[in-house]
Amino acid sequence: MHDDSEMQHWFTRRSGEVAGPFPTAWLVRQVRKGQVGATDQVSRDGADWRAVGSVQPFAGAAIQALKAGRHPLSEEEEERREQARQELLEAERRAGSNLVGMVVGALVLLSLLGGFGYAFLFGVDTAPPRVADCNAPPAAGVVWESCSLAGLQGDDADLRELLARNVDLQRASLRRARLDDGDLSYANLTGADLGFATLRNARLVGATLTGTSLAFGDLSGADLSYANLRGARLEKAVLAGARLDKAIWPDGTLCAPGSVGTCNPLPAAP
Structure with a gap:
């Protein structure tokens, strides 16, 4: 019943x-x-x-x-995330259009080379889609899309190329973890410890990093556009080549578009 x-x-x-x-x-x-x-x-x-x-x-x-300190996003935060999502979707749409052109060109070339082109193009096995598994232990290539993993213990874990968009990793411990080339867009990492972690070329678009420790971490080439870093610890963190378009800096400063490696404040309104 x-x-x-x-x-x-x-x-x-x-x-x-x-x-x-x-x-x-x-x-x-x-x-x-x-x-x-x-x-x-x-x-x-x-x-x-x-x-x-x-x-x-x-x-x-x-x-x-x-x-647990969980609460809904403010209207300002929701609006900022929605804007980031729309810009990301537009970028992906443009990338998809370019990909279609490349595929058509490849098909034309293969047709000129003869009938072997068809067998070559369609006979190759394709990799199966990566499916989210919220119970999967920390490992390279793990998929934690939209999973709730608050408080995760993953110190020293190899998490390279993970897919974890919209994941909840509040207060997670990921000290010295390797997250290079991972996708943590729109992730909630509030209060997490990523001290000494490497996030080279990682995607952190729209991520919530309030109060997060990134001290001594390596974020070279990472995309932190629209990320909220208010109150985050960045001492000795490497940010060479990191994108900070419209990110919120630890002191609350809104970074200007085109900020790379350091937060350039938006110019004051006239």
Whole structure:
């Protein structure tokens, strides 16, 4: 028998914006992860609204989220991330258009070389897609897309070429870990320890690095565009060639577009 409460659906409201309806179990998980805050409102009928923290079965999950320091992004942070996502999608679209042109050119060349071109192009085995596995241990090439791995212990781990966009690694310990060429775009690394870690050529677009320790780390060539580094520790960190377009520096300075290796403040408005 299912608990009747599990079969219920709820609307959510934040800053006047209504979403839903969502199943109870799913919404509890979002509250626990901090995606829905204790002061956001819920309603079963869209008319009677109450704060999440005062409604069962969400109150307990809200308390857990508050103790863990999880909370929804501010409107400014959500807007900044959405802008970063749109720019990333546009860049990927342009790259895809260029790729189509290259493929067409290759097909023409192969057709000129004769029938062997078809067998060569389509007879080669292709690598299987990399599927996210949130239970996978730290290893090179691991896929943690959108996984919740807060508090992960991965000191000295080899995580080169990992795929971990939107991953939750709050308070994770990754000291001396190797994350070269990894993709951590939009990851939440709040309060994580990456001291002495290497992140050469890593993608950290839109990542949340508030209070993160990157001391003595190597971020050469990393892409930190739109990343939030407020309160992060960067002493002795190597940032040669690192992109910092519109990133937020540890002191709260917004870096100007074109900032590479160091944060150039946006010019004051006239």
